[in-house]
Amino acid sequence: MLTIGAFAKACRLSPKALRLYDELDLLRPARVDPDTGYRYYTPAQLEQARLVAWLRRIGMPLARVREVCALAPDAAAREIRAYWARVEAETDRRRDLAAFLIDHLSTGRPEEETVLELRHAARSDPGRVRPQNQDTAYSGARLLAVADGFGPGGAPVSRAAVEALRSLETREIPAGDVLDLLQETVRGATDDVADGSGTTLTALLQAGSRLALVHIGDSRAYLLRDGALFRITRDHTLVQSLIDEGRLTPEEATSHPRRALLHKALGTADPDLRLHDAALGDRYLLCSDGLSRVIPDAGVRTALTTAATPEAAVHALIGAANAAGGPDNVSCAVADVVLPGRVRSTEGSC
Numbered sequence: 001m002l003t004i005g006a007f008a009k010a011c012r013l014s015p016k017a018l019r020l021y022d023e024l025d026l027l028r029p030a031r032v033d034p035d036t037g038y039r040y041y042t043p044a045q046l047e048q049a050r051l052v053a054w055l056r057r058i059g060m061p062l063a064r065v066r067e068v069c070a071l072a073p074d075a076a077a078r079e080i081r082a083y084w085a086r087v088e089a090e091t092d093r094r095r096d097l098a099a100f101l102i103d104h105l106s107t108g109r110p111e112e113e114t115v116l117e118l119r120h121a122a123r124s125d126p127g128r129v130r131p132q133n134q135d136t137a138y139s140g141a142r143l144l145a146v147a148d149g150f151g152p153g154g155a156p157v158s159r160a161a162v163e164a165l166r167s168l169e170t171r172e173i174p175a176g177d178v179l180d181l182l183q184e185t186v187r188g189a190t191d192d193v194a195d196g197s198g199t200t201l202t203a204l205l206q207a208g209s210r211l212a213l214v215h216i217g218d219s220r221a222y223l224l225r226d227g228a229l230f231r232i233t234r235d236h237t238l239v240q241s242l243i244d245e246g247r248l249t250p251e252e253a254t255s256h257p258r259r260a261l262l263h264k265a266l267g268t269a270d271p272d273l274r275l276h277d278a279a280l281g282d283r284y285l286l287c288s289d290g291l292s293r294v295i296p297d298a299g300v301r302t303a304l305t306t307a308a309t310p311e312a313a314v315h316a317l318i319g320a321a322n323a324a325g326g327p328d329n330v331s332c333a334v335a336d337v338v339l340p341g342r343v344r345s346t347e348g349s350c
Contacts, residue, residue, distance in 0.1 A: 001031065007041040011049035017056075018049075026066050027052055055080070059087065082245035089234070089244060116209055116278055117340050120144060121311035122333035124350040125318045127290055128326030135288050136162045137331035137350055139310075142206040143169045144333040146219045148288040150265075151197030158199040161266055164189035165203050165214075178207040179273045182214045186271060198265040202233060202286050204276075204335070211278050216264050216271035219331075220292050222300060223276070224283040229301040232276065236264035260289070282337040285313070290330030291321045310334035 008015045021027040022039065027049055029039035041049075048069060055065045060083055068076045068083075122139035126132065134154035138145045145165055149158035164185050173181055186201060200217025213221060218235040234240065238261040242248035253259055264271075283304055291300070299320060307313035313334045321330040331350075 001040040001042060004029070004039045004041065007045070007049070010043075011046050011053060013049055013053050021052065024062060024066070026062065026069070051076075058084070078245075078247070082247065085244045085246065116206075116280060116337050118142065118144075118206060118335040119310055119338050120333065120335040121309070121314045122146075122331075122350065123314045123318060124288075124329065124331035125322065125326075127329050128322055130327075130329055133329045134158055135290070135329040135331040137286075137288075137333050138162050138166065139333045139335060140166070140169050143203065144284065144286050144335050145201070145203035146286040146288055146331050146333055147199045147201045147266075148217065148219050148290075148329070148331070149197065149199040150262075153197035154199060157197050157266075158201075161186065161189045161199050161201045162203075165205065168205055173205075173207050178205060178210075178212040179275065182212055183270065183273055186214055186216075186266060189266065198262075198267060200262070200288070201266045201271065204284060204286065206278070207275075209278055211276045211284070213274050213276060214271050215273075216266050216269065217262055218260075218289045218292075220285075220287055220289070222285040222287075222297075222304075224285070224301065224304045225279065225281070227305060229297060229304065231297070233272070236262060236269075238263055260293075278337045280337055280339065283310075283313070284335045284337075285317070286333040287317065288329060288331040290326075290328035291317055291332060294324040294327065295320050304334070307334075310336055 002010065004015050004018055008018055018027065018039065022029060030042045030045065031040040032038070051069060052065055055068060064083060068079050071079060118141065120139035122137040122144070124133060124135045124137040132155065134149035136147045136158040143165060145162045147158035147161045149155050168181060168185060182205060200219040202215045202219040202221050204211045204213055204221065213232065215221065215233045216236060218237050220231060220235070221233045223230045223232050237259065239248060239253040239256045239259045241263055243250055243253055248256065285300065285304060295317070300317065303316040303320060304313055307316050314332045317332045318330050
């Protein structure tokens with residue numbers, strides 16, 4: 001038997017921590033003296049104690065530590081991998097915001113930013129199967145938005161989400177305030193949502209030389225820059241969370257029976273928010289999953305690189321989705337970053 005002091009030294013946990021873990025039924029001593037209450041441990045308990053110490057050092061909550069410690073080694077390893085994947089995803093989001101704050105507050109930033117404009121187009125199509133179109137797509141001088149409604153009131157909910165954002169398009173918003181305003185605006189967009197209804201929302205709002213992104217659900221935003229295609233949103237779906245946790249491969253996700261199950265939707269959680277520096281020549285695409293579920297990224301890139309204008313790109317992408325069966329409503333909004341005076345756009349909401 002080891003005294004609590006000797007055991008604490010061996011496993012690198014303090015006696016105070018060991019007493020707490022005993023109270024929480026996380027690491028019980030092998031024996032407690034009935035007269036003095038002094039705790040004793042066996043050498044065989046060192047491995048579990050060290051595991052507890054390691055898990056606490058990576059920041060795992062005590063409730064999760066208890067669950068991991070009760071698992072077999074292989075299962076415990078999978079849970080730790082899943083936990084750390086979520087930590088890294090959250091860290092990435094915080095890193096984006098920290099980078100913006102550092103840049104925003106740093107001295108020496110040029111007072112005048114390059115003025116850029118958007119040449120844009122948007123279109124929504126019911127597809128070949130669905131009887132109703134619950135998508136909404138919009139493009140304007142400073143705003144791109146795509147919302148994919150679901151449930152009995154999906155169509156009006158998606159329209160309401162986009163209309164709420166359109167109120168910001170005519171306002172001159174400093175880059176330092178735009179993320180807060182976006183979050184406040186979308187929070188109130190679904191106050192009157194009927195039971196069982198909801199919507200995704202992905203939108204870009206121009207603020208000077210930057211584009212503010214708000215995103216929740218499985219609609220997507222892509223950036224085509226110098227011929228390379230980048231997806232700048234992460235799907236809030238069950239299968240994406242399983243991919244992030246290492247439980248599912250991207251290839252397996254394409255045929256998963258619950259691949260369309262949303263993990264988040266507007267009104268159920270806070271959206272992702274971040275700022276992107278726009279560059280002359282960039283082409284942005286926002287689309288509902290009616291496109292991304294049937295057209296692979298390589299096909300998206302081809303359509304975006306070969307279309308001469310945003311309007312041509314929108315028509316090519318929707319046409320490709322319908323040619324692939326059109327199993328869902330499909331919506332696209334495309335914008336090119338151009339110099340002022342070169343904007344010729346198909347503006348509107350549908």
